[in-house]
Amino acid sequence: MGCPAQEDYIFYRGEKFQIEFYFTQKGKMPAKEYYDTSDHYTKVKLYTLVRYLAESGRLFDEKRFRLVHKKEKIYEFKPNDERFFNFFWEGKRVIITNAYPKKGQKVDRRELERAVNSKRDFEFRFKGGVYYETQ
Numbered sequence: 309m310g311c312p313a314q315e316d317y318i319f320y321r322g323e324k325f326q327i328e329f330y331f332t333q334k335g336k337m338p339a340k341e342y343y344d345t346s347d348h349y350t351k352v353k354l355y356t357l358v359r360y361l362a363e364s365g366r367l368f369d370e371k372r373f374r375l376v377h378k379k380e381k382i383y384e385f386k387p388n389d390e391r392f393f394n395f396f397w398e399g400k401r402v403i404i405t406n407a408y409p410k411k412g413q414k415v416d417r418r419e420l421e422r423a424v425n426s427k428r429d430f431e432f433r434f435k436g437g438v439y440y441e442t443q
Contacts, residue, residue, distance in 0.1 A: 310335055311441050319404065320355070322362025325396075330405040330426050333433070338422075339392055342407035346390065353387030361402065376415050380424050384415070391415070393423035403430060 312335050319327040319340075329340040343351065357372055367373040376384050376393070385392040385404070392407040405426035408419045433439040 312337065320358045320362045322359065324365030325362045325400050325402050327358045327362050327402045327404065330403050330430055332429070338406040339404040350388045350390055354385055354392060357385050357387055377420060377424065380427060382420065382423050382427065391419070393420065395427050397430070403427070
C-alpha cells in the first residue's frame with residue numbers, strides 16, 4: 309500500500325506546525341484508526357489541542373500535553389481519558405504515533421514502547437528517503 313494520500317495522514321496545518329498521523333510501511337495509521345473510532349467529545353478536544361499547538365507553537369498545559377519520555381522526546385496529547393503519543397520532527401512537523409484509553413495514573417509502558425518504536429521506524433524511513441514516497 310505504501311504512503312497514504314496527504315489528506316489522510318495530515319491532521320492539521322498551522323502557522324507554526326503541521327500535525328500528522330504516523331503511518332506504517334503498509335499504510336496503516338494506528339493513531340488515526342483510534343481517533344476515527346473515538347467519541348465526538350474526544351475528537352473535538354484533540355482537534356482543539358492540535359490546532360492550538362499548530363497555530364501558536366506551544367502548549368503549556370501539562371494536564372493536556374506533556375513530555376513522557378525524555379530520552380526519546382515523546383509527548384502525549386491528553387484530550388480526555390485517552391492518550392495520543394507524538395514527537396516533533398524537522399520541517400515543523402508533529403507526528404502522532406499511537407493512542408490508547410487511559411486506565412490508570414501511570415503511562416502504559418507497552419503503548420509508550422510502541423510510540424518509541426514508531427518514532428524509530430519513522431526516522432529510519434525518513435532518513436532513507438522512503439517515508440513520503442509517492443504511491
